[in-house]
Amino acid sequence: MLEGRNLSFRYHPKKDWILKNISLTVSPGQVIGLKGMSGEGKTTLGKIMAGYLRPDSGFIQVDKYPLPKKGVSPVQMIFQHPELSVNPKWRIHKILSEGIAGNQTLLMDEFGLSPSFLNRYPHELSGGELQRIVIGRSLGKDTRYLIADEITAMLDAITQAQIWHTIMTSIKKRNIGVLAISHDENLLNRICDDCLHIRDLNN
Amino acid sequence: MKTVIVTYKTILRNKRLTTILSIILCILVFAGLSIAGFTISEKGLRTDLEERNLSPDACHIFGTDWLGRDMLTRIVKGLNLSLKIGLIAAGISTMIAVMLGLCSALFGGMVDFVIIWMIDLFMSLPHLVFLVLISFAAGGGAKGVVIGVAVTHWPALARVIRAEVLQLMNTEYIQIASKLGQSNTGIMTHHLLPHIVPQFLVGMILLFPHAILHEAGLSFIGMGLSPHTPAIGIILSESMRHLSTGYWWLAVIPGACLLFMVKLFDILGENIRDWVNPKILRG
Numbered sequence A: 001m002l003e004g005r006n007l008s009f010r011y012h013p014k015k016d017w018i019l020k021n022i023s024l025t026v027s028p029g030q031v032i033g034l035k036g037m038s039g040e041g042k043t044t045l046g047k048i049m050a051g052y053l054r055p056d057s058g059f060i061q062v063d064k065y066p067l068p069k070k071g072v073s074p075v076q077m078i079f080q081h082p083e084l085s086v087n088p089k090w091r092i093h094k095i096l097s098e099g100i101a102g103n104q105t106l107l108m109d110e111f112g113l114s115p116s117f118l119n120r121y122p123h124e125l126s127g128g129e130l131q132r133i134v135i136g137r138s139l140g141k142d143t144r145y146l147i148a149d150e151i152t153a154m155l156d157a158i159t160q161a162q163i164w165h166t167i168m169t170s171i172k173k174r175n176i177g178v179l180a181i182s183h184d185e186n187l188l189n190r191i192c193d194d195c196l197h198i199r200d201l202n203n
Numbered sequence B: 001m002k003t004v005i006v007t008y009k010t011i012l013r014n015k016r017l018t019t020i021l022s023i024i025l026c027i028l029v030f031a032g033l034s035i036a037g038f039t040i041s042e043k044g045l046r047t048d049l050e051e052r053n054l055s056p057d058a059c060h061i062f063g064t065d066w067l068g069r070d071m072l073t074r075i076v077k078g079l080n081l082s083l084k085i086g087l088i089a090a091g092i093s094t095m096i097a098v099m100l101g102l103c104s105a106l107f108g109g110m111v112d113f114v115i116i117w118m119i120d121l122f123m124s125l126p127h128l129v130f131l132v133l134i135s136f137a138a139g140g141g142a143k144g145v146v147i148g149v150a151v152t153h154w155p156a157l158a159r160v161i162r163a164e165v166l167q168l169m170n171t172e173y174i175q176i177a178s179k180l181g182q183s184n185t186g187i188m189t190h191h192l193l194p195h196i197v198p199q200f201l202v203g204m205i206l207l208f209p210h211a212i213l214h215e216a217g218l219s220f221i222g223m224g225l226s227p228h229t230p231a232i233g234i235i236l237s238e239s240m241r242h243l244s245t246g247y248w249w250l251a252v253i254p255g256a257c258l259l260f261m262v263k264l265f266d267i268l269g270e271n272i273r274d275w276v277n278p279k280i281l282r283g
């Protein structure tokens, strides 16, 4: 179980609290939606749950253990802009190899991508294709939870549906829990077991 | 004929191609100069009092000096020496810059503070005075020149590299790499170093002209290489005595050659910068 307990956070000691005493849990295989107005702190909460930011108080646990400070993390975060999530000078196979030790062709198959993409550079793929690569990279053997922050916000409805369809089968297969952050209520209603509003979590 | 004109136009329009062509051209000139330096006979350096102060002609195309030495030989040897000293000095300087820039960005805190302080110190002091002092303290000669140039020329590049690495460390993909289990040294060798290699190369090549000019300058004022070495700075300072007597070729030709070489390095550096940063060209 991925557990955030009594999390509080602000970017600067003189600024207002962005998160105040928030608790939430994600179970393996479960998809939790997180919605809220722009600027309410969804990305911030996601980064804390994935260990990119340290909370000012409260803690994160995965199966009762804190997140590791070094080495591969069981919680992986996927961001909105795939082109920022990859080294622009690397070919796709090298990008994937950072997260995936095994067979890359199988993974490309799973995500409906041609294996010939493996030899291309990021700017030679479309945004949707590159986001699938980024998602695939995050599904290494140690990954137990995904934080997906607006990962399909810049894509058209059809591509969005396709990507989420692939994610849903992939995570069910691996029993991975997901925290899906989005503005899109329809999307969240379709994929989530439970849908939370960040305003209701903030105390 | 028409196709020739068309290809010529496309070459001009295709900036990337002209960039690569000028890089090749510069490298060819330097290669030619080094080969000439190795193959040219030492005979021209011997004094020959019967052939004193000859103006440029078919036999001595750059003329001879007041001891009858062939100026072409002296200039080729001198430029080669400059090239060698420039390479060593620029190389050392670039190493210092990369090391300090990386340390500053990666360790932060006190290390960063001290390095920044040193950069500011070196950049605020008058360059030439510092250079003269250091090369004098280092014992003068070729060693003094190399140390002087190397120690005074790293700060600008170190600052560029520090800024670049800091910015890289904040990029999403490097933060993700660390969450995917990549170690700090792995991130440094796989993400950071390849990214700063172009900066490193361009910085080094652009340091060359400085190193060469400073070497010539130091030798000119008598603080650099010994008077017996065939160096451009020595040639120029000797020619000073003969300018008023009308032996123009003793000063004009070596000066022009030095200028030509320095300018060539400048062009090479700028072009390699454009080449490794094609976005600047497109945008």
Ligand SMILES: Nc1ncnc2c1ncn2[C@@H]1O[C@H](COP(=O)(O)OP(=O)(O)OP(=O)(O)O)[C@@H](O)[C@H]1O
Residues within 6 Å of the ligand: A011, A018, A036, A037, A038, A039, A040, A041, A042, A043, A044, A045
């Ligand atoms: N690095 C930062 N430094 C200071 N303040 C920040 C920083 N990042 C975000 N903020 C502020 O924190 C607040 C929450 O930002 P956050 O990105 O978490 O919102 P969000 O809910 O994800 O918004 P959106 O729906 O637009 O993505 C905002 O008011 C924002 O201005």
Ligand SMILES: [Mg+2]
Residues within 6 Å of the ligand: A042, A043, A044, A149
């Ligand atoms: Mg956000």
